[in-house]
């Protein structure tokens with residue numbers, strides 16, 4: 001399959017997934033094999049041991065690299081394992097700049113584990129790219145951002161930050177989990193590395209964990225493959241097969257997440273019990289214009305303010321179609337409370353600084369009938 005000629009949905013279904021040459025099976029087989037028979041000393045079919053490589057994993061890595069427009073893909077046991085694999089590129093004394101408002105597990109990993117090895121971190125509000133320029137030091141190696149951020153949906157101009165990074169010889173990594181490559185392709189905007197928790201939209205069915213690093217340079221490919229081989233935090237063939245299956249419907253799923261997301265955001269914005277809605281698709285959102293420039297949709301992630309912990313809890317215990325739970329990006333609507341769930345680990349002070357209040361609720365709009373979601377939220381809001 002030529003990557004240039006085909007559109008996104010075609011690549012999602014075909015890239016890395018040519019019919020099996022032996023049997024004609026249209027799906028990539030699930031290769032549950034730890035090892036591979038060799039013909040003679042030093043002669044084999046390209047596979048020796050599954051920590052190093054596995055045909056099902058290869059298919060997924062090829063597919064995801066194509067969807068992001070990158071040169072290589074490497075999958076890991078979870079999104080956090082992928083971020084950790086990326087960080088192993090650096091050594092003691094190196095400096096990394098991270099967005100101030102990212103997935104809670106990311107600063108936990110950096111501050112509580114990685115700093116033990118002498119790598120230094122600074123957290124800056126990347127919604128103003130000039131903050132990135134000011135934070136860059138001679139030892140800075142990487143800027144790691146999320147856009148839109150979790151959970152406040154703040155946008156960062158990827159191209160502007162990439163230009164600043166490249167000016168200073170620094171690489172830019174973007175955690176693209178919230179948008180998926182269907183709505184945002186950071187590499188086309190100048191990013192050097194794209195990371196995903198495949199647990200979310202890429203797999204899409206809330207039934208498996210995974211993470212991926214998409215690289216653009218030969219040294220990324222070499223580095224990330226070496227980390228897979230040396231540290232072993234690889235994605236199992238079964239999970240790879242699940243994600244290959246999930247990604248085939250990514251385009252149609254994302255279209256529906258976006259369509260329903262817009263409806264739910266408008267509904268919430270017009271509801272008297274909702275003080276504020278954070279969704280880049282709303283014209284009132286400070287990043288609305290940038291969203292239209294660097295994304296091709298707004299997606300299904302929305303946060304909104306209910307006013308208090310008590311109100312949030314009333315809402316969260318009254319929903320019947322929406323499921324109270326962590327995570328996002330599945331076909332089912334998930335609703336959560338960032339202050340006590342995804343962002344509990346960063347502490348009350350950091351939450352206050354970012355504006356993550358006790359009344360804030362986050363919703364990952366699924367692909368159920370949107371009328372059912374609106375009815376469910378209406379009855380739950382009326383309980384406040």
Ligand SMILES: *Cc1c(COP(=O)(O)O)cnc(C)c1O
Nearest residue numbers: 078079080103177197199209210
């Ligand atoms: C979930 C998530 C992660 C972590 O991924 P896991 O698969 O849970 O390890 C990282 N970044 C973002 C934006 C996420 O939503």
